[in-house]
Amino acid sequence: DLKTPFNQFPRKIQNLILAGRNPENPRAQSAFPGVLPLLDRWYGETTSENYREWFEQYMSPAPCGKCQGKRLRPESLAVTVAGLSIADFTARPVAGELETVRKIRLSPREEILVRRIVNEIGERLEYLGGVGLGYLSLDRSAATLSSGESQRVRLATQIGSKLRGVLYVLDEPSIGLHPRDNQRLLGTLERLRDLGNTVLVVEHDEETIRRANYVVDLGPGAGRHGGYLVASGTPQKVAETDQSLTGQYLAGRLSIAVPPSRRAPNGKFLAVLGARAHNLKNVDAQFPLGVLTVVTGVSGSGKSTLVSDILYRALAKTLYRAIDEPGEHHALSGAEHIDKVIVIDQSPIGRTPRSNPATYTGVFTPVRELYAMLTESRERGYRPGRFSFNVKGGRCEACRGEGQRRIEMNFLPDVFVTCEVCRGRRYNSETLAVKYKGASIADLLDMTVQDALPRLENIPQVKQKLQTLADVGLGYIHLGQPATTLSGGEAQRIKLARELSRRQTGRTLYILDEPTTGLHFADVKQLLQVLNRLTDLGNTIIIIEHNLDVVKQADWIID
Known part of the structure; x- marks a missing residue:
């Protein structure tokens, strides 16, 4: 049945x-x-x-029952050096492997055969340690590395090559680094420079900017408010430039202030007992509810394991019957005080150009209903679906509502060109003839949040969502801007804006893993204002972070 x-x-x-x-x-x-x-x-x-x-999304990895995740046959694992098989050796962190290599004692015959190999392994492990990757194990899957870790792995191979006259370009290499490890990374970059190379770094980190020989600052704002060269020269010269937002933070004229008071916990706690996953040593941790908690610690100390692998997965399993197994731990208590757990990361809000801020925040549905209610639409029998670029009827059929056409190039990547029929406007001419306050649906999608607010202020549910987007500092983004063109920081703030515009229960737990990645000082300030608003509504926020500006805003710290 x-x-x-x-x-x-x-x-x-x-x-x-x-x-x-x-x-x-x-x-x-x-x-x-x-x-x-x-x-x-x-x-x-x-x-x-x-x-x-x-x-x-319906699959979860499980260790192989035969080799227990070691990948090799018993015959291969039977070969040992210093009492360790190749699987045991690569499963240890780089710092531990380096110690093992240094302790290897060779006989005179072995000295002749393998001394050069042992030295080579030791040197390469030292390079990885020098760029702040001493906590990684060599058997770690490349797919699980952050963009900053991947860059630093490639950087370690370049240091070993000892090339000269090379231009190195690094995009935010300090991602995920504790201030201690950042110093070592900067020392490595300076050694590359001293070898006779040019090092070009795209970065927001204050310490990196201060140690640069030459700084190029773009701005003054983001989106359509940016795109100009605001200042260039030594860090001191940039700090003296009033038009530069970066310079004002470097000079101390602008800063993220320490909060005048801290929130007190509401007396309820989430507790993880006996956490033993990865490198955690039977840890008991209490997370107070109703406050902003920051989890700190050096890279590789177990922060993400405790919060993301154990706390989040255990709560998701309890609340949503999720299939992902939490990391090894004894028990979780306090879950009854939470009704939702949400991870807000910097992943895209959509994977295709069809997804945009208007569709993600829920603004697009009432806007389409508004256009369908206009006299012109009712005369023609247009329904809300007519104003969707995802279904037949009102969209341009030449590009199927994408605004651009894909041209397949044999042996080369596909090329996207603007649709010659609708000229990138996504709709057919009949749909575009319907206008509200002189703007067609395509004109409205092309507006920024700030420009659309006065036009749609009479629709309460739309006004509230647009106002929230403006409040989190995204007034410059276009309503119909493809999700694929938004930065990680912008995607994260759109997610936060959507949460802020929802009806609050005061029992939601938000988890953010290094939310300041890729954010300027001014963006970090806005992000903290949004997080404080969410916390003031009675919610609980747990942040894994190295940024000291975020750490000083915390009500509670777990190190």
């Missing part, structure tokens, strides 16, 4: 639906191949990246 809930079927029927065969008689195939074999086959056959991502 199709109306019977799945969990009310006998185990035998459940297995038949999932696996397609009776587990008591594995050879007896049913006519239906089974949900899991079907999904597995489709996952293997698909060439679409979007389909793969969709399938992967």
Whole structure:
């Protein structure tokens, strides 16, 4: 019976639906191949990246039962150096491996054979340690590294090459670094410079700017308010330039102030007991509710393991019956005080150009309904769907509402060109003829949040969401701006604005892992104002952070 809930079927029927065969008689195939074999086959056959991502959200990795995640056969693991197999050696952090290599004692015969190899391994491990990666293990998957860690791994290989006359370009290499490790990274960059190379760094970090020989500052604002060369020269010269926002922070004329008072916890706590995942040593940690908590510590100390792998996953499993298993721990208490747990990161708000701030925040639906209510629309029989660029009817069919067309280039990446029919406006001429206060739906999507506010101020639900976007410092972004063109910091603030515009229960836990990544001093200040607003509504915020401006805003610190 199709109306019977799945969990009310006998185990035998459940297995038949999932696996397609009776587990008591594995050879007896049913006519239906089974949900899991079907999904597995489709996952293997698909060439679409979007389909793969969709399938992967229902999959979770598990260690191989035969090799226990070591990847090699027993014969290979039987070979040891200094009592360690190759899997045991690569599973240790770089700092521990370096110590092991230094302790290796060789016989005179072994000295002749492998001394150069041992020295080479030691040198390369030292380079990784020198760029602040002493906490990484060599068997760590490259896909799990942050962009800053990936850059520093490549930087370590360049230091070993000892090249001269090279231009090195680094985009925010300080991401995820504790101030202590940042000093070591800057020392490494200065050594590259002293070898006779040119080092060009795109960075917001104050210490990096102060130690630069030459600074180029762009601005004065973001989006359409930027794009000009505001100042260039030594850090001192930039600090003396009044038009430079960066210079004002460097000179101390602007700063992020220490809060005059701290919020007191409301007496309720979330507690993680006996956390033992990765490098955590049976840790008990209490997170007070109703305050802004910052989790600090040097890179690789276990912050993300405690908060993201254990606390978040354990709460998600309790509240949402999530399938991801939390990291090893004894118990979690206090979950009954929370009704929602939300991770706000810098991932894109959408993966295609069809997604934009208007669709993500929910502004687009009432705007389409507004256009459908206009006299002109009602005369023509237009419904809200007419003003969507995702369905047939009102969209330009030449580009299917994308505003641009993809030209496939053999042996080269695809090229996108503006649609010659709608000229990037996404809609057909009949739809664009309907106007509200002199603006068509395409004109409205092309407006910035700040420009759209006065036009839509009479629609309360739209005004509130647009005002929140302006309050978090995003008044300059366009309503129809493709999600793929937004920076990580902008995407994060759009997510925060959506949370702020929702009805608050005061029982929501927000988790942010290094939210200041890629943010200017002024952006960090705005982000902190938004987070303080969320906390004042009774919510709980836990931030993993190295930025000292964020740490000093905390009501509670776990180090």
